[in-house]
Amino acid sequence: MYEGYESDMITTSVTLAGVQFKNRVLVASGTYGYGDDTIELVDVSKLGGIITKSLSMKPRDGNPPPRIVETAGGMLNSIGLANIGVHRFLTEKLPFLRTLDTAIIANIAASSIDEYCNVLDALEAEKGINGYEINVSCPNVKEGGLSFGTNPTMVEEITRRLRSRTKKLLSIKLTPNVTHISEFARAAESAGADALSVINTLIGMGVNIHTRKPMLSTVTGGLSGPAIKPVALAKVYEASKAVKIPVIGIGGIMNANDAIEFLMVGASAVQVGTANYIDPGAGIKIAEGIRVFCEAHNLSDVGDLVGSLDAKTEFSAISSWL
Amino acid sequence: MYEGYESDMITTSVTLAGVQFKNRVLVASGTYGYGDDTIELVDVSKLGGIITKSLSMKPRDGNPPPRIVETAGGMLNSIGLANIGVHRFLTEKLPFLRTLDTAIIANIAASSIDEYCNVLDALEAEKGINGYEINVSCPNVKEGGLSFGTNPTMVEEITRRLRSRTKKLLSIKLTPNVTHISEFARAAESAGADALSVINTLIGMGVNIHTRKPMLSTVTGGLSGPAIKPVALAKVYEASKAVKIPVIGIGGIMNANDAIEFLMVGASAVQVGTANYIDPGAGIKIAEGIRVFCEAHNLSDVGDLVGSLDAKTEFSAISSWL
Amino acid sequence: MIQSLCTVHNVEQVAENIFVLTFISPHIASVTKAGQFVNIRVAEGVEPLLRRPFSVCRTEGECVEIIFNVVGKGSSVLRKKQSGDLIDVLGPLGVPFSLFEDDFDTGVLVGGGLGVAPLPISTATLVARQKSVSTFIGSRSKRQLVKNHLVNVHVATDDGTEGLHGTAVDLLKKHSDEYRYRRPKIFACGPTKMLHAVAAFAIANSIPCEVSLEGPMACGFGICQGCPVELVGAERKYALMCKEGPTFDVRRIRI
Amino acid sequence: MIQSLCTVHNVEQVAENIFVLTFISPHIASVTKAGQFVNIRVAEGVEPLLRRPFSVCRTEGECVEIIFNVVGKGSSVLRKKQSGDLIDVLGPLGVPFSLFEDDFDTGVLVGGGLGVAPLPISTATLVARQKSVSTFIGSRSKRQLVKNHLVNVHVATDDGTEGLHGTAVDLLKKHSDEYRYRRPKIFACGPTKMLHAVAAFAIANSIPCEVSLEGPMACGFGICQGCPVELVGAERKYALMCKEGPTFDVRRIRI
Numbered sequence A, B: 001m002y003e004g005y006e007s008d009m010i011t012t013s014v015t016l017a018g019v020q021f022k023n024r025v026l027v028a029s030g031t032y033g034y035g036d037d038t039i040e041l042v043d044v045s046k047l048g049g050i051i052t053k054s055l056s057m058k059p060r061d062g063n064p065p066p067r068i069v070e071t072a073g074g075m076l077n078s079i080g081l082a083n084i085g086v087h088r089f090l091t092e093k094l095p096f097l098r099t100l101d102t103a104i105i106a107n108i109a110a111s112s113i114d115e116y117c118n119v120l121d122a123l124e125a126e127k128g129i130n131g132y133e134i135n136v137s138c139p140n141v142k143e144g145g146l147s148f149g150t151n152p153t154m155v156e157e158i159t160r161r162l163r164s165r166t167k168k169l170l171s172i173k174l175t176p177n178v179t180h181i182s183e184f185a186r187a188a189e190s191a192g193a194d195a196l197s198v199i200n201t202l203i204g205m206g207v208n209i210h211t212r213k214p215m216l217s218t219v220t221g222g223l224s225g226p227a228i229k230p231v232a233l234a235k236v237y238e239a240s241k242a243v244k245i246p247v248i249g250i251g252g253i254m255n256a257n258d259a260i261e262f263l264m265v266g267a268s269a270v271q272v273g274t275a276n277y278i279d280p281g282a283g284i285k286i287a288e289g290i291r292v293f294c295e296a297h298n299l300s301d302v303g304d305l306v307g308s309l310d311a312k313t314e315f316s317a318i319s320s321w322l
Numbered sequence C, D: 001m002i003q004s005l006c007t008v009h010n011v012e013q014v015a016e017n018i019f020v021l022t023f024i025s026p027h028i029a030s031v032t033k034a035g036q037f038v039n040i041r042v043a044e045g046v047e048p049l050l051r052r053p054f055s056v057c058r059t060e061g062e063c064v065e066i067i068f069n070v071v072g073k074g075s076s077v078l079r080k081k082q083s084g085d086l087i088d089v090l091g092p093l094g095v096p097f098s099l100f101e102d103d104f105d106t107g108v109l110v111g112g113g114l115g116v117a118p119l120p121i122s123t124a125t126l127v128a129r130q131k132s133v134s135t136f137i138g139s140r141s142k143r144q145l146v147k148n149h150l151v152n153v154h155v156a157t158d159d160g161t162e163g164l165h166g167t168a169v170d171l172l173k174k175h176s177d178e179y180r181y182r183r184p185k186i187f188a189c190g191p192t193k194m195l196h197a198v199a200a201f202a203i204a205n206s207i208p209c210e211v212s213l214e215g216p217m218a219c220g221f222g223i224c225q226g227c228p229v230e231l232v233g234a235e236r237k238y239a240l241m242c243k244e245g246p247t248f249d250v251r252r253i254r255i
């Protein structure tokens, strides 16, 4: 590394579990549809990757309105995983996605382990998908609706079952609504996950005090956006300290500086979610902003930022007196 | 209830475990010092109650700077429970607090169960304290710094030990950094707690990307302020559904509308924290705002708001597909 | 649909608490059809975090007008914009009113409160296509009434300070002779309660009717699934308000 | 210390990216002592959430002046305040410089960058008490230099565009003959690095010295414990910057 380092010589790409990403910025599941709604607005091929909306076996209508409410620095959603189902995805969306020059990760949601497997099998049969992200923040019908993602044994079992069915990139998307996310990170790693996606939304709610009704039809929903960034950073830090596999950082990333914070605490890549609603080109701008930061700091590879936090103190989520 | 209901006939007071609060708005621990710093600015006797900064047996210096950082809609802190210790509190602060016409709740923090007991014993010996709030978000030295508050057995044991030593109001302040706060709520209730204080701060962190250092000297800290209100509401809703004892709602309350949301989801009273830094009179304004809301809605008692949420759906923190 | 930084031309108060903001966008001004909307990022930062959708009220040359009343975070910020400020606008979005079809001769425009927003641009389209126009608007009082750029206007106010003492729907019923025998089609925008009444009236009288809906949106163009509208007896349960609306034939949806 | 809504008198640019905001507060104007600060709620809502502390720069009649450069959320909002706007001000806060003591004859004022903020009010006090004043200020360049309301000023710039090509500390050393035999006491404000150097110089030369510190604050008056300053060899480890500072004798603290 020397002063006049050529900007075009900065390595932005990264290979995770055999998949090459042209940069470390992906768009998060549920915040970019199936990648085909923004083509009038942005050159989506400039993204590191696109994670699809969660796909279930059958199409899902989703929850009744209201599904969205803005909060201080964030938003709550209760979409109910509305999606077109894996088969319509394969026939109606995948052909277009194949034309893009970016990594395509299919996100899978299900209400039973068998459903996870069936959706994955359906996707495995087709070309054009680079890997899978598994949304474990789904109610496990067998256990009375308790989320898979809050039970480490379930996370381990889902991972093991899916691992045995695919050699493609398999990332488990963890929920932050647990005491020790490291426990879940280790469970997924031990069962063969290639990566972890951290975090999904925080559980939250709001009340319309005039009608006395919850702001969301389902009472509680998922909190996302800048408000959750500090929590997401702490979870990514905790998870990435606990495992050797790469962690993909998610939560409240609005600009390149936010993304760089995630890289520094240990994320190998990041996903941009809520920011896409405000600026559908956010992901591309963030990727470019990270590159410019590296240039300014004479780094030859964006990867040099990963885990570069200068923290003398040990991980203190638990041991510091708050 | 009829149209021309007299405003001065609205009941604002409430008795919880024998302690009368003139209104349902208290100031939260660590956000109002020992109640003596704001006397030039506001008439603190108009508050429903004052919760002291957490008191430990010996004085605590607290953590090195930086201890504070602003985030989107919130702030992170890592004070390290800096406090003057219970003995100086009794001699230097309590005499003044006794002169106030408001409820005084001493908040206790400790690194061992014995320390919790010793602090409580020291406080029991003196007049002028109406009750105790127990901060269980403290590292348990015996268990290598794991927080007491993330282990239901510990919460139960602390509650039981303290319950046997006092007949005064005993509220256990729960941490939100757990999978199921209801489990902790029930543990505290079964061990004899009179009330629950919900929530303490969320674990979060921030990075200064220019220095690559954590924003807080302890790496992670506690997130508070409006950003966490949706999470706090969901936790209060979950906790209050799980127990019969009153829940005191805390988290991001900035104005009367926020406080009313907490009452509606099931809180019997609320605490105002971060808002005090921005407006030391916030608690009093909020109490007045709640009264005005009741007046406008022809309610004769602020208590009519408590748990008045009109939610057809069952508690769905877990069962809704996020 | 494009995303672009547009220059604010001016912000003008037109009634009590009601403002018209004009911004410059040759593209949006030229392609927007009546009933479409724009999604505006009113501020950088998080207050407010999300864009705010506004019906296009009128276009003229390179200028686009929106009309709004100041109720919350977004509108308070917009109100303070000054000539020359830049705003980030996404649009035009959504499905327009079907003003270009030949299944009607008289456009019956109904607006309640700020539901008048899409009526000026609708009027311009109808007039250009030489359709008859009957307009019925209601507001709380004379002070909140906005009648600019409308034709053949009947007015109602809740407090009777101008026009009929009643609602836009009362007007619609009262003056039905004006349009009912002239192949009418109703285009309505306003509070849900009003749309409900308009739809009931239209269905009872077999008058074709489209309404423009409002509701929470995160993205405004289909990537969040945040804006479901319940469909009647369709193969799907919900349509997306932003992408398949905000205008809907009343027979398709449950308002 | 009072909390009150104060009317903004005006905001004026005084150098590159540097502004002076004047607000009206008879109380704060009359009781504030040099080195004290005010804590301003720059906006309602959450952007920014916390108040922002600013040294009082000068008072005149009922007016209070602060000086700031636009670096982030708070200062960007403040810069746009207009005459007549109201701001919520808490103050005066903190412990002033000990300008009223008799342990010195010459006040040596040192300011780096926006560290000049408390120097005008300090100058006024010293002049009124008929002390000698020597002033040393440094800035990045001539364009960021603010010399108003100071006396006997020596200037340094990092880029040499005005005065000495160097720092305020270089000036302080260079011109030490001006004050060293006249019972000096140094009062300094500026970046930590500069204060460090000033303190080292003062201690090495046995000149009494007070510095005004800066750092993150949540409340500004003692209720959050968020602003520790490390003490040297005291019975306690930390003092609170807001309540026991922001001015400290350099021998008391670890900068």
Ligand SMILES: Cc1cc2nc3c(=O)[nH]c(=O)nc-3n(C[C@H](O)[C@H](O)[C@H](O)COP(=O)(O)OP(=O)(O)OC[C@H]3O[C@@H](n4cnc5c(N)ncnc54)[C@H](O)[C@@H]3O)c2cc1C
Binding pocket: A208, A210, A211, C037, C048, C052, C053, C054, C055, C056, C066, C067, C068, C069, C070, C071, C072, C073, C074, C075, C076, C114, C117, C118, C213, C214, C215, C216, C217, C246
């Ligand atoms: C397709 C579409 C087109 C639109 N077109 C227009 C238009 O042309 N003109 C226009 O003005 N708006 C229009 N809107 C609405 C607009 O997008 C904003 O919602 C509106 O301007 C308010 O935004 P805000 O940020 O100012 O208020 P927000 O801060 O979002 O808050 C809304 C206000 O409503 C209040 N509120 C919410 N619920 C209740 C309740 N139950 N009781 C009492 N108060 C409540 C809140 O207190 C708040 O003051 C449209 C919306 C859509 C979806």
Ligand SMILES: Cc1cc2nc3c(=O)[nH]c(=O)nc-3n(C[C@H](O)[C@H](O)[C@H](O)COP(=O)(O)OP(=O)(O)OC[C@H]3O[C@@H](n4cnc5c(N)ncnc54)[C@H](O)[C@@H]3O)c2cc1C
Binding pocket: B208, B210, B211, D037, D048, D052, D053, D054, D055, D056, D066, D067, D068, D069, D070, D071, D072, D073, D074, D075, D076, D114, D117, D118, D213, D214, D215, D216, D217, D246
């Ligand atoms: C007692 C006291 C007195 C003060 N007096 C004055 C005064 O008289 N005048 C004055 O201007 N200020 C003064 N300050 C500082 C002032 O309170 C604000 O911190 C300052 O105005 C910036 O606030 P902001 O909201 O504009 O910036 P913020 O939004 O709070 O951000 C601060 C800026 O610093 C940047 N930043 C932070 N860390 C780094 C880093 N490591 N590298 C690069 N950039 C970084 C951020 O990007 C941001 O732009 C004083 C502070 C104290 C405690």
Ligand SMILES: Cc1cc2nc3c(=O)[nH]c(=O)nc-3n(C[C@H](O)[C@H](O)[C@H](O)COP(=O)(O)O)c2cc1C
Binding pocket: A028, A029, A030, A031, A053, A054, A077, A079, A081, A107, A135, A173, A199, A200, A201, A223, A224, A225, A226, A228, A250, A251, A252, A253, A271, A272, A273, A274, A275, B322, C224, C226
């Ligand atoms: C409206 C909305 C819908 C979402 N849908 C999904 C989904 O289908 N599957 C999933 O795994 N995550 C989903 N998420 C979570 C995001 O992918 C992301 O983890 C979360 O929003 C945090 O990132 P952010 O703060 O950048 O938005 C959704 C988020 C939002 C806001």
Ligand SMILES: Cc1cc2nc3c(=O)[nH]c(=O)nc-3n(C[C@H](O)[C@H](O)[C@H](O)COP(=O)(O)O)c2cc1C
Binding pocket: A322, B028, B029, B030, B031, B053, B054, B077, B079, B081, B107, B135, B173, B199, B200, B201, B222, B223, B224, B225, B226, B228, B250, B251, B252, B253, B271, B272, B273, B274, B275, D224, D226
């Ligand atoms: C600076 C700071 C210090 C705090 N200190 C304590 C403490 O000593 N003991 C405690 O139980 N809670 C402490 N808290 C937590 C608050 O009492 C409250 O639970 C939390 O801040 C959430 O409420 P809020 O969002 O209204 O601030 C502290 C919070 C802050 C911001």
Ligand code: FES
Binding pocket: C216, C217, C218, C219, C220, C221, C222, C223, C224, C225, C226, C227, C240, C241, C242, C243
């Ligand atoms: S608002 Fe996002 S899909 Fe309609």
Ligand code: FES
Binding pocket: D216, D217, D218, D219, D220, D221, D222, D223, D224, D225, D226, D227, D240, D241, D242, D243
């Ligand atoms: S800033 Fe709160 S104690 Fe100093």
